Amino acid sequence: MLDIKLLRDKPDHVRERLASRHGGDEGKVSEILELDDQRRAALSEVEQLKARRNSASKEIGALMGQKKLAEAEARKAEVRTIGDRISELDQLVAAAEVKRDQILLTVPNLPHASVALGHTAEENPEIRRWGAPAEFGFKALNHVELCDKLKLVDFARGAKLSGSGFLLYTGWGARLERALINFLLDLHQREHGYREVAPPYIIGEHCMVGVGQFPKFRDQAYAVQEGLDSSTMGKLYLLPTAEAPVANIHREEILAEKQLPIRYVAYSPCFRAEAGAAGLGTRGMIRVHQFDKVELIKIVPPEIGYEELEAMVRNAETVLQRLGLHYRVINLCTGDMGFASAKTYDIEVWAPGQNQFLEVSSCSNCEDYQARRMNMRYKTEAGDNRFPHILNGSGTALARLFVALVETHQQADGSVLVPEALRPYLGTDRIPVEA
Numbered sequence: 001m002l003d004i005k006l007l008r009d010k011p012d013h014v015r016e017r018l019a020s021r022h023g024g025d026e027g028k029v030s031e032i033l034e035l036d037d038q039r040r041a042a043l044s045e046v047e048q049l050k051a052r053r054n055s056a057s058k059e060i061g062a063l064m065g066q067k068k069l070a071e072a073e074a075r076k077a078e079v080r081t082i083g084d085r086i087s088e089l090d091q092l093v094a095a096a097e098v099k100r101d102q103i104l105l106t107v108p109n110l111p112h113a114s115v116a117l118g119h120t121a122e123e124n125p126e127i128r129r130w131g132a133p134a135e136f137g138f139k140a141l142n143h144v145e146l147c148d149k150l151k152l153v154d155f156a157r158g159a160k161l162s163g164s165g166f167l168l169y170t171g172w173g174a175r176l177e178r179a180l181i182n183f184l185l186d187l188h189q190r191e192h193g194y195r196e197v198a199p200p201y202i203i204g205e206h207c208m209v210g211v212g213q214f215p216k217f218r219d220q221a222y223a224v225q226e227g228l229d230s231s232t233m234g235k236l237y238l239l240p241t242a243e244a245p246v247a248n249i250h251r252e253e254i255l256a257e258k259q260l261p262i263r264y265v266a267y268s269p270c271f272r273a274e275a276g277a278a279g280l281g282t283r284g285m286i287r288v289h290q291f292d293k294v295e296l297i298k299i300v301p302p303e304i305g306y307e308e309l310e311a312m313v314r315n316a317e318t319v320l321q322r323l324g325l326h327y328r329v330i331n332l333c334t335g336d337m338g339f340a341s342a343k344t345y346d347i348e349v350w351a352p353g354q355n356q357f358l359e360v361s362s363c364s365n366c367e368d369y370q371a372r373r374m375n376m377r378y379k380t381e382a383g384d385n386r387f388p389h390i391l392n393g394s395g396t397a398l399a400r401l402f403v404a405l406v407e408t409h410q411q412a413d414g415s416v417l418v419p420e421a422l423r424p425y426l427g428t429d430r431i432p433v434e435a
Contacts, residue, residue, distance in 0.1 A: 001104045001372050007032060017110040020334040022119050025107050032107075035100040042089045042096070049089070053082045105215055109369040111334045112306075112343040118333025125333070127345070130317065131326035134352050138412045142353030143403040144284050147173065149414055151434055152406070153285065165289035167399065172431045177292060179425035180398060180405075181267050184294040184319060188395050192315045194265035194296060199245035201268055202236050207248045210374040211392075212340030212366070213240060222271045238271035242295035243392045250299065251374035257381055260388060261300040261308060265395065268293065285399040286358065292398040298391040301378070302368065305389030306343070309365040312393045313345045316361040319396050322421040325404050326350040328357060342367045349400065353407040358400040363393030406431075 007014050011029055018026040056079050064072050116125050134140075147153040152173025158166045169177050188194045202224055208214040213221070222238040239245060246266050255262075270293050296315065300308045313329065320327045332344040341364035348357035368387035371377070377385045409417040416431040423429055 001101070001369065002107055002110065003368070003372065004032075004036060004100075004104070008036065014110065018107070020111055020117055021108060021337065022335045023108065028103055028107055032100055032103050035096045035103070039093050039096040039100065042093045046086055046089045046093070049082050049086050053079055053086070056082070105209065105373070108216075108337075108339045109212075109342050109366060111337060112365070112367075115337065115343050116331060116333045119335040120333075121336045123333045124330045124336055124346070127329040127331055129326070129328045130321060131324070131350075133326050133350050134408045136352070136410075136412075140352055140407070140410060141414075143351070143407050144353075146353075146406045146410060146416065147285075149433065150406075150416065150431055152176065152431070155284075162290075165287070167285060167288055167290070171434075173402075175426060176405075176431065177398060177402060179422055180401060181292060181294060183322075183422055183425050184395060185265060185267055187319065187322070188265040188294065188296060188315060192263075192265075192318075194263040197246060197249070197264050197266045199239070199242055199249075199266055199268060201239050203239050203245045203248075204236060205234065206251075207244045208237055208240075210248045210251055211244050211370055212338075212373065213244060216339050220273050222273050239268055240272050241270050241293060242266040242268040243297060246295060246297045247299075247370060247390055247392060248374055250376050253376060254385060255299075255376075255378040255388075257301070257378050260378055261298055261304065264297040266295050266297070268295065270397075285403050286354070288399060294395045294397075296363075296391075296393040296395040299371075299376070299388050300391065302386070302389050305365050305367060305391065308389075309343065309345070309363060309391055312363045312391055313347070313361075316347055316363060316393055316395050319401075320347065320349055320360070323401075323405060323419045325401075325408055327360075338362070338364060340364070340366045340369050342369065347396070349404040351400070351404045351407050354403070358404060360396040360400050360404070361394040363391070365389055365391050 002014065007029060011033060015026040015029050018029070060072050060076055060079070116123065118124065141149065144155070147155070150173070151171050152169065154168040154170050158168035161168060185196060189196045205214065208221065221240060223234050224236040224238060226232040246264050249264070250262070270291050272289060296312055298308050298312060317327070317329070327347055327349045330346050330348065332346060337344050344362055344364040346359050347361040349360045351358050367389050370390045371387040376388065378388050379385055405419070406416050409419065411417055411430070414433040418426050418429050418431065
């Protein structure tokens with residue numbers, strides 16, 4: 001969440017940056033500050049009353065020693081009244097703090113000054129491109145046609161098992177998905193210096209709050225119930241991305257500065273109840289409720305947060321370069337950024353069968369926004385406790401990577417050429433047409 005001190009000291013700056021997101025959240029600043037003023041005024045009165053009570057208590061002792069019992073009783077009654085008022089104020093402080101923080105949890109991060117102003121994705125600046133779109137001397141197929149012809153994905157039976165938006169990988173398709181996951185993990189762990197972790201796929205609500213998924217995106221989550229115990233519903237959730245558990249690994253901890261930077265890589269399936277209505281009722285892999293992803297997480301000192309963001313983007317780009325896929329990098333404008341992000345780069349891969357770019361990686365620096373929600377800090381060599389920057393990125397996401405790969409590398413005979421980097425994992429140089 002945002003630093004309450006920043007709202008107190010620079011409310012107009014906060015309003016201006018929130019307004020640039022075009023979500024109307026700048027209107028919450030006054031309400032937050034009003035509740036904060038109520039809390040601080042009550043705390044100030046409590047301190048004054050405690051001082052009066054302490055003084056009165058000393059006077060009572062002196063009066064009792066002087067046998068002035070009537071005066072002592074009067075002072076005791078005054079102390080009881082003061083105590084009752086302190087109790088009332090304590091409740092007011094607690095209530096104002098809870099309400100203030102509840103609203104703060106619904107306020108998105110402030111866009112970094114380098115982020116372009118804009119309303120929609122159409123205003124996202126393109127940073128660079130790599131490679132060129134595949135050209136075919138034959139009638140190219142889209143991924144649905146290729147998956148049917150090569151028996152890579154059984155769309156009908158996937159829907160029969162779980163409903164629309166779920167996939168059943170089969171044969172070479174299942175092997176290709178597994179090969180891609182292992183390739184991604186090995187690349188980031190061996191060459192890019194990330195430490196591999198394997199998180200639980202069911203996580204607590206506090207993890208969702210920590211990364212900013214809740215409360216805003218609660219309607220997109222799959223809640224879990226333990227057996228028949230309905231009281232457990234909503235305490236645990238299927239993870240929407242490995243970011244949720246992995247970024248929270250060090251929540252409520254104070255790390256030593258020498259431990260930073262921390263870099264994690266993790267594979268997980270991702271579950272999203274509302275992946276977007278368009279496309280879910282049709283066959284295909286572009287929008288699904290369950291997909292695989294290899295996630296990158298960094299916890300770093302603020303001084304190198306943006307340097308590490310650029311490095312993370314390069315790490316994700318390496319994936320597409322090794323697989324011979326045309327892509328572009330864009331910088332999301334203020335109106336298109338994610339809730340918790342201060343700056344985001346999207347990497348979009350070209351899918352010939354779709355005749356469009358598809359997002360396969362989103363790399364963000366959330367600055368100290370998530371760290372504050374998690375109460376994750378680190379102690380500097382000078383002994384100060386500071387909030388680190390937390391970064392997240394897809395390194396990368398499937399099934400869109402799968403889509404771009406089979407569509408880009410399809411051959412005239414109907415087979416799919418396997419990129420050289422992937423051959424050791426798949427054990428072949430091409431996915432053949434089955435007889």
